[in-house]
Amino acid sequence: MEDELVLLKKNKNPIPSFIRNYTFPHGMKIEGVNFSALCASIKSDKKLDLTLIEIREGASLSGVFTTSQTRSSPVRWCEDIFGRRKNKTLSGKSAILVNSGNSNTFTGELGKRAVEKSVEAVSKNLGCEKENVFVASTGVIGEILPVDKIISKVPDLCEKLSPNSISQSAEAIMTTDTFPKGVCANVIIGGQKVSIIGIAKGSGMISPDMATMLGFIFTDISINEELLQESLHKSVNQTFNNISVDSDTSTSDTVILAATGTVPGLHISKSEDDGYSEFLEALTSVMKELSHLIVKDGEGATKFIEIRVSGAVSEYSAKKVCQSIANSPLVKTAASGEDPNWGRIIMAIGKSGESVERDRITIKFGDILVAEKG
Structure with missing residues (x-):
């Protein structure tokens, strides 16, 4: 058998060429997904630190999360939501709210309530069920999340939603990252073009299962939700779970995959269907490139x-x-x-x-x- 694990050594030398040569892809978008981002002053540097992602009604969603025993309140919320999705059919649009600068980890009951308040604000302003709102936080551990700053910005986030703002979302989820990370790919299935795009963040505390990383992947294919979850697990195990910078597993790792089903006349319901293997290969390729970008951006990294x-x-x-x-x-x-x-x-x-x-x-x-x- 063969396996691969990617390693970077931390150092404070100049930025290596494998980072300087990277450019965030221009024009990445998926029909049925909208993005917005702004500064909620969670970080001290006044940079973008809050993003909202809106996903059309009827989309399939899947997620994988850290195995840490001290995982964050947002991770626990998302795990619970995905557990409930297995038992009932949810209708309406979905949303993902992400903040950087504070991981809302080891914050007790206050952290749990912060998640609930954030979810309620998104549900009310975007018009979706609470069970369809996912949250993620990344940043400092052990500090109380300033949830009022987040709630006050939700109306603005909803108003700014656009299919063309994924690069701002990629920037808003950064912590010690030195550049926003995005990847896109297309694959032809049944004569139709299927697109896959993704953004991720991560630089330190990188050694899965999984790592201090957030990843959000989107595709326009129509696919059974159970099969989508299976596909995500397979791809994560070959990509994000095979990287290392510092051998430390984080408390906040989250990867969410959404399939909007907007490619006309194309649906995959089981792994034996025509085109599934091509889709899985393309999905794994996108996630592998994202995982490599995380390693290349390891804090002070000079070797890949x-x-x-x-x-x-x-x-x-x-x-x-x-x-x-x-x-x-x-x-x-x-x-x-x-x-x-x-x-x-x-x-x-x-x-x-x-x-x-x-x-x-x-x-x-x-x-x-x-x-x-x-």
Whole structure:
């Protein structure tokens, strides 16, 4: 089996070329999704820090969240909402409200009430059911969320909604990120063009399941909601759950995927349907590129490394070895110092906890063979 885990070492050197060469895609939009963003003064720097995303009625939604035992109040709200969606059919439009600068984590009953007040404000002003309002927060842990600042801005957010404002939303969800992250892709299914777009944030506390990251993905395909959830899980496990910067799992990780169903005459109800494999491949591609952008924007990062393990007994085993290498401080310092010390790779493999046939290990740096046959 093969697995891949992407690693970046923190350093305070100049911004590397792999970040300088990135440009946020122009004109990203999906029919049935509107965006707005503004400054609610949650951050101290007066930058955009609050965004609202409106999703048309009839859309399918799915979500995955952090496995942290100290996860935030917004994460718990969203988990509860998705749990309820399994038991009944919800009608009307949906919304996602996201703030940066404060994660609303470890804030007790006040944090829970802040979520409820935010949801109520969006429901009232946008005209949607509370069960259709999702929230996410990212930023400082342990500080009370200034929810009144958020509530006061909801009417303005609703008024500013536009299909052309996704770049502002990408900027509003940033914390220690140095640039907004967005990716788009198109795939032809049944003669029809299907579009997938996504935005994400993340820079520190990156080592899933999942990472200090938020991701919001949108597509115009029509797809069964249960299958959409399955697709999201598959893609997350191959992308966002395979990155590492600092080996710390966050309390706020959220990825939400929405399918608006606005491509005429095209619907996927099961994985065996024509076009599903193409859709899943395109979805995974978008999420992989987003996950790589997060790693490349690791706080002070100067190195972007892909670790590939082949010949493992299972995908799980390969991933364990990858994680052991990627999260090793000694491997990181070698990479940062551009020292090809392959002995540290051997050390990390050995401590992974996986069964290893020592005399069959081969190590390459790119195409350069540095060790083989033990």
